[in-house]
Amino acid sequence: MAEYAFNPEPIIQYIERQAAIGVERAAAIAVVNIQKHAPVRKIFRGTTYRTSKRGFREPKPRRLTFEGDDRRGHANSLFPILVNRTGRVKTTFTGDFRRVSISRPGHLARLQTGAHEGTIGESGPAAFGRFKATSYSREGSESPKDLAVFSQVKGGKVRKVNPLTLHPLSGENLRVQGGKRAVTARGKFEIRTGRANFRSPDDGVVRVGGRLRGEIHATGAVMRDGIVSALVVSATKDPETGRLYPKDQEFGNRHNPPHPFMRPGLHDSRGALRRELKNALRIGKPL
Amino acid sequence: MTGIHEGFAPEKADYPFLTYSLVAGPYEYNWGDVTLIAQIDATVYSRNPVEADNLDQALATWLSDQSFPVTGQTTLLCRRTTTLPLSPDQDDEGEKVYPAGGTYEIWTY
Numbered sequence: 071m072a073e074y075a076f077n078p079e080p081i082i083q084y085i086e087r088q089a090a091i092g093v094e095r096a097a098a099i100a101v102v103n104i105q106k107h108a109p110v111r112k113i114f115r116g117t118t119y120r121t122s123k124r125g126f127r128e129p130k131p132r133r134l135t136f137e138g139d140d141r142r143g144h145a146n147s148l149f150p151i152l153v154n155r156t157g158r159v160k161t162t163f164t165g166d167f168r169r170v171s172i173s174r175p176g177h178l179a180r181l182q183t184g185a186h187e188g189t190i191g192e193s194g195p196a197a198f199g200r201f202k203a204t205s206y207s208r209e210g211s212e213s214p215k216d217l218a219v220f221s222q223v224k225g226g227k228v229r230k231v232n233p234l235t236l237h238p239l240s241g242e243n244l245r246v247q248g249g250k251r252a253v254t255a256r257g258k259f260e261i262r263t264g265r266a267n268f269r270s271p272d273d274g275v276v277r278v279g280g281r282l283r284g285e286i287h288a289t290g291a292v293m294r295d296g297i298v299s300a301l302v303v304s305a306t307k308d309p310e311t312g313r314l315y316p317k318d319q320e321f322g323n324r325h326n327p328p329h330p331f332m333r334p335g336l337h338d339s340r341g342a343l344r345r346e347l348k349n350a351l352r353i354g355k356p357l
Numbered sequence: 358m359t360g361i362h363e364g365f366a367p368e369k370a371d372y373p374f375l376t377y378s379l380v381a382g383p384y385e386y387n388w389g390d391v392t393l394i395a396q397i398d399a400t401v402y403s404r405n406p407v408e409a410d411n412l413d414q415a416l417a418t419w420l421s422d423q424s425f426p427v428t429g430q431t432t433l434l435c436r437r438t439t440t441l442p443l444s445p446d447q448d449d450e451g452e453k454v455y456p457a458g459g460t461y462e463i464w465t466y
Contacts, residue, residue: 317442324402324446324454327364327378333396333460334381 085351089298090291092350097288097300099342104302104335105286109319111256111266111279265309282306282316304332358401358412366402372454373403373412380460392466393430398441400458406445413457420461430465438462 260266260279268281282304291300304316322328359371366374380396399416403409423435439460446454 321398321441321443321458322365322376322378322400324448324456325365328380328398330378330380330398337381337383337394337396 086293086298088350089347090293092347093291093298093300094288095350096339096343096346097291097302099346100302100336100339101286101288103338103342104304104332105283106338107331107334108283108286108304109329109331110283111260282319302332302336373401373405373408375399375401375412375416387466390466392433392464393427395463395465396438397461397463398458399461400441400443400456402446402454402456404452404454406455406457409455409457413459417459425463425465427465433464433466435461435463 266279266281268279268284271284285306286302286304289301289303291298304320305314306316307313308315316332318326319329320332321330358373358375360366360374362370362374362376364378365376377397377399380398382393382395385392385394399420401409401412401416403412417437420435421437424432425435426432437459441456441458441460443456443458446456448454
């Protein structure tokens, strides 16, 4: 009678290896989800603006939203904008412009930075640097005034661009129409001091804020006592005090309310954790 | 306890006080049902660490397995799931303030 020796070692090694792969994938997904929740220093006002002093009616307040902030994973770029309140360019910039949008019900006009594609305005692209201009509007929902504003943006007549579509962000251009600033007092401070500047490892662009989010990362999977684990780490230090401030953001402190981001991100990742582990360990794959 | 505050307390709030905030509130859909999961941080701040711990413990005891009526939902559980690793803070007068708190999860379906 023959004896069969069963050696489970290759199977165990396979499971360990696959589990490590699954855990690392899940950790990478968790990083992305956590980054979505991570707080980013807000340098723009985000409040309402009066849009025109020339108007015959009471100007409607418009809410400015800056696309880069959180939703698309971009922080606030430096050196974005270029037009003063009359629509004239004060300085020529090239390179790193910020994407700016005006959104309100029924309208979305978006100016996107250049160097990517196209120019705005045949009349004087050089004066404006290069940037892409895109205009969206939903038919039937805009007033003539709005049409004018947005069609000008679309047509690239730069001198007629609504000054509020482009907000200067450096030096004296910090002030916009009506003397109101496009950035918060805190934002102005941050821009001036450069304290919160952060060069994104993804695209190498310097932005104001976003360090905490940019430094969230996952460690490689390790096997210890039969448990495969990977860590998702947020260990950003305040450059002045050396204090780890993600903890203050996560839990809050006496002075500041909490802005949890690790735990909500992990909550969002629960399904992915199970899925990635299951896929990695799926039976039927060759050893 | 002098007050319960959402997020954080006003500048001149007297100690001890409690703050709470929603951490996450995902929905889990199971065919026709939905399970609501609320994760809430509750933190007690006090001048005295013992008092902070005692109040935190009292809160944990009271909340454990508490049944909260939610219209159309049945409470599955209400438990403390984590103790928060909080370190003493310093207020504007330079005096220490001791936080103690935990995370609670409330599941309803």
